[in-house]
Amino acid sequence: MKVIIVGGVAGGMSAATRLRRLDENAEIIVLDKGPHVSFANCGLPYYVSGEIEEREALLLHTPESLGARFNLDVRVNSEAVDLETDKKQLKIKFGEKEYWESYDKLILSPGASPFVPPIGGINEAENVFVLRNVPNLDAVMAFIHQHQPKKATVIGAGFIGLEMVENLVERGLEVTLVEKAPHVLPPLDEEMSAYVEKELRENGVEVILNQSATEFLDHGKTVVLENGEQLATDMIILSVGVVPETALAKKADIALGLRGAILVDEAYQTSAKDVYAVGDAIVVKQQINGEDALISLASPANRQGRQVADIISGMKRTNKGSIGTAIVRVFKMSAASTGLSERQVKLAGLPYEVVHVSGKDHAGYYPGATSVMLKLVFDPETGKIYGAQGVGEKGVDKRIDILATAIKGDLTVADLPELEFTYAPPFGSAKDPVNMLGYAGLNIMEGLTDLVQWHEVSDKLAQGAVLLDVRNQAELLSGEFASSLHIPLNDLRERLHELDPEKEYIISCASGQRSYIAERVLKQKGFKAANLDGSFGLYQVVRPQEIK
């Protein structure tokens, strides 16, 4: 059997190496149009700051090492430029040379390339970079070494954009971040991304939202925004998303779907016989709602690559789809998500509730505990978990990984309190924030609490509701709502007479835990009460202008 694999990173190389382990006699050719295969693309930004010191660390394997270990015929700088699926022939371009290679099975794993919008003046600018591969990185580094830029503009505040911001700042540059969406990190919801925006600003990054670049002037030394504002810059990083690399598939009349990505069945078979596709270039099923999606992440790509090798070798495998789990570190903060965001759930018209829980990464009484803010989006009827997000200094990855596992296991809100985690003071708490998400979600489902979300507060207040702050006196020093009634929780039962039975009270503490206790007291005493979800802690981050 002769197998050609187009694309030698995540999905392609996983397919090649697995195939070799299954079939010592197959002829396996791996093509990559770039000079490297199997490099650490997710590590590229960290070389910019020097956090990853050695460029070689990013080059996990060479064509030679893969040849020796897996008996692979790895051909770099070799682009697949044409495909005749009826003749099972692939045309390969190597330098000036072009030649045809036949195959029994063809696996397309071309990935996705950075989207470069048609911004005026972009072709005249020599300081504009994207970051997908090692040559891109080499270009960035050569520019930095040669021109010693002081100011950088990063356009696009997604995962890679934020990593570039951090690493450019760590390198000593002054960085401006421009994002078209109303908040950074668009895959997350606004209030969660607000923590990241705060961290960016605290690290000196200028954050410009609701804007995109419309023109580059002076050979890229000036970025013009939609509102006419002009930013002076020495270099520009474009990270405004990716597009599946499907020119070859298109040329070969292979069926394409969502946003031009390759359509495959559950066995990764494309519309052309004996042609398979995996990775960022294919349409996958978002497992949570069953809809078509593009999920450009390394983990699913690796799994798909391995599975397609199994399928080609005659084993039964099914692409069950992906839920999408991702994380980014931004200075001391990390932000992660799995599954659907609130925005996606709302857009899909699904019934949903949201709950926020703020806890500690490990026991509060043990040194070094930091806050973890988690958000859960779920169906209040069935408890089905649509998605989760987290921000914090430590332990966010763990909680989102747990919740991603819970989603894959079809666990519901009611199951989260049942989860038993490793607990010793340096690692966790007897009631982990994930357990607390379950308790809080159940309280909503069972009618024990009514939540008011951060974005509902101003309307509620306008309708006559009163904010009741139950924090201690000392906590008010860290900030207060512009207007609220203050009764510390421990005094509440004795001071109920100060409340108006006709009014609705939106109760807040620092995190939402004590305000829930207060809500229960008030509700049982006949008052109209609701809990401000996430409480003052969340509100001051997402609505700083409404804090005094």
Added chain:
Amino acid sequence: MKVIIVGGVAGGMSAATRLRRLDENAEIIVLDKGPHVSFANCGLPYYVSGEIEEREALLLHTPESLGARFNLDVRVNSEAVDLETDKKQLKIKFGEKEYWESYDKLILSPGASPFVPPIGGINEAENVFVLRNVPNLDAVMAFIHQHQPKKATVIGAGFIGLEMVENLVERGLEVTLVEKAPHVLPPLDEEMSAYVEKELRENGVEVILNQSATEFLDHGKTVVLENGEQLATDMIILSVGVVPETALAKKADIALGLRGAILVDEAYQTSAKDVYAVGDAIVVKQQINGEDALISLASPANRQGRQVADIISGMKRTNKGSIGTAIVRVFKMSAASTGLSERQVKLAGLPYEVVHVSGKDHAGYYPGATSVMLKLVFDPETGKIYGAQGVGEKGVDKRIDILATAIKGDLTVADLPELEFTYAPPFGSAKDPVNMLGYAGLNIMEGLTDLVQWHEVSDKLAQGAVLLDVRNQAELLSGEFASSLHIPLNDLRERLHELDPEKEYIISCASGQRSYIAERVLKQKGFKAANLDGSFGLYQVVRPQEIK
């Protein structure tokens, strides 16, 4: 409704506070025979070293603060000494005073107390301590301050024993650890605990296995072991397990089960009407095999306490049982487990296979990556996961928490590769060690690999098998098997003629990954080959005497 709760820590206090949130009008009395409630018992060892600096940090709440916040009647130094379940009366001892208190509902959450074996001379020794509560800790600290001990002996190498060892060493004491089992950390299997034993020895701890203390001489200045050896010591910590505190339940003729623990139904109801029990004192169902078990951990106790409050308030809740998840930090190492160990599975006569995977806590190319060694015990027919264990410097808690969640979600070995985790270089890898456990397990289930376990090697060699080491030449410097054939993996295909088709080859590399590749090459070329699970990395830790 008048509710009395016996025991004011994890389960008891969770019940009390939840009950108050559900019922503002209930009369809730919480009794504790000690001077504190709601203290951080898991934090006690860390105060010994000073890592937790403030004693107050361990006292999370006072009776007064709980009174103010939850309107609880908290009575410390109050022991429940008699119970008449027909009259619904509890006798309480407070100092010299005894009185009866009636109840509508009684919740027993007395916990478990450290087992103190009847060792000769123990009553004459004033330097013997256990560590369950703050008075125990105060006694330890008073002794340390007064006598400035140089040498300590810790008897029992379970979770608390190991935490005490670490903290005594951090305090500057010379520590000897005595364990009756053949290895430290008996809840884990031998090869996993070997990493912990290595860490203990590297930190100067004298570890004595297969021994218990038979006598204390010279007022506890000498510990005599079974083999007659005498250890000089200045102080002794006893941590040889716990026994459920069920004297009161027994006196009241409440039905007891396994090891004298309280029997309850799925609604925590004991055999006596309106008497409930939760926490370390009850018999629970081990969810994985459905058998009775005692699981003395904070997380289930907290959940049970909350659930019993729900049940008393008329909500439907079921104690589904526990799987048991635990972790301990020992110097730089952490060791964790969830579910059943290999030993337990073997004892239960269940069909099982074992696989070890060694990976990195985060991307290997990103600075600071450390090794994580994971073990999975599973049913090779169905893929059901019985349990998992992990050791390493970082990220062990995360992996075991994920696997604990997978077990609760009835995920199988085949589901583990499907899990999508947060991946960015500082947090993980595109293929997480948990994914790799799934791939490795599937390879066993699908007949692609045959594993030889570390304890099977010597028998296999005696029967004529040959160890084939496929590491690179340079790696041999870190140690070699006493006897093995060495062919680096990358040379293997060219040197197959050096192998004997009649012999069986047990292949090893550093972690088991390259040796698996070699196994696949050999198998497809007609050789008898198996992979040494965990490979040289594991073997040198658990069988150091067989390494040259």
